[in-house]
Amino acid sequence: MFAWAAVAFANHLLVADDWARARLAAFAGRSASLWLGGREFLRVVIDEQGLVQQDASATSATVSIELPADTPARLLGDRSALFSAATIAGSADLAQTIGLVFGNLRWDVEEDLSHLVGDVVARRGLQLAGRVAHWHWQGASKLASAITEYLTEEAAEITGRRAIEGFCDEVDAVRDDLARLEKRLARLEASRPTP
Numbered sequence: 001m002f003a004w005a006a007v008a009f010a011n012h013l014l015v016a017d018d019w020a021r022a023r024l025a026a027f028a029g030r031s032a033s034l035w036l037g038g039r040e041f042l043r044v045v046i047d048e049q050g051l052v053q054q055d056a057s058a059t060s061a062t063v064s065i066e067l068p069a070d071t072p073a074r075l076l077g078d079r080s081a082l083f084s085a086a087t088i089a090g091s092a093d094l095a096q097t098i099g100l101v102f103g104n105l106r107w108d109v110e111e112d113l114s115h116l117v118g119d120v121v122a123r124r125g126l127q128l129a130g131r132v133a134h135w136h137w138q139g140a141s142k143l144a145s146a147i148t149e150y151l152t153e154e155a156a157e158i159t160g161r162r163a164i165e166g167f168c169d170e171v172d173a174v175r176d177d178l179a180r181l182e183k184r185l186a187r188l189e190a191s192r193p194t195p
Helices: 001-013 018-025 070-074 079-084 092-104 109-117 119-154 161-191
Strands: 031-036 041-045 052-054 061-067 087-090
Touching: 001 018, 001 041, 018 092, 031 087, 031 092, 061 092, 087 092, 109 119
Parallel strands: 031 061
Antiparallel strands: 031 041, 041 052, 061 087
């Protein structure tokens, strides 16, 4: 079920971008296997049009890509970091092309939504959703900041950055003083007359 949905969504994005299909079409007939948490969750083969199809064959994939365990979190944040953290076995050219293509595909949500509800409703709905998401993000950010301030300043449960930096500066000063003292002692020892 997941594999079918992932392939359908990938093809939906690829249909909208000729450049992406052209890049993938150069690898027609080759397959890719995606792994997450030590388990294969998707295996696809590239067709002549540059689209992907589920690959049910038992042959080994042209390229195998192991995604890090925190992939879902990275998808929400920095997608480029996701591909740089992946482990690749097999064809490096195909892996690089897959990373380039799927790292740069963008879903035009407004276009798809406009087919269902019309242009104006789609635009206004996405604007409203963006404002609501921003409002929630801003609220979560302020809450995190308040909790951090409470734990570092009020309850003193966690040491603040300034206190840690001050402690590190004091440790460096003590280390430097100790080094100077050791040099003085070494000079005194060297200048002491031998009996």
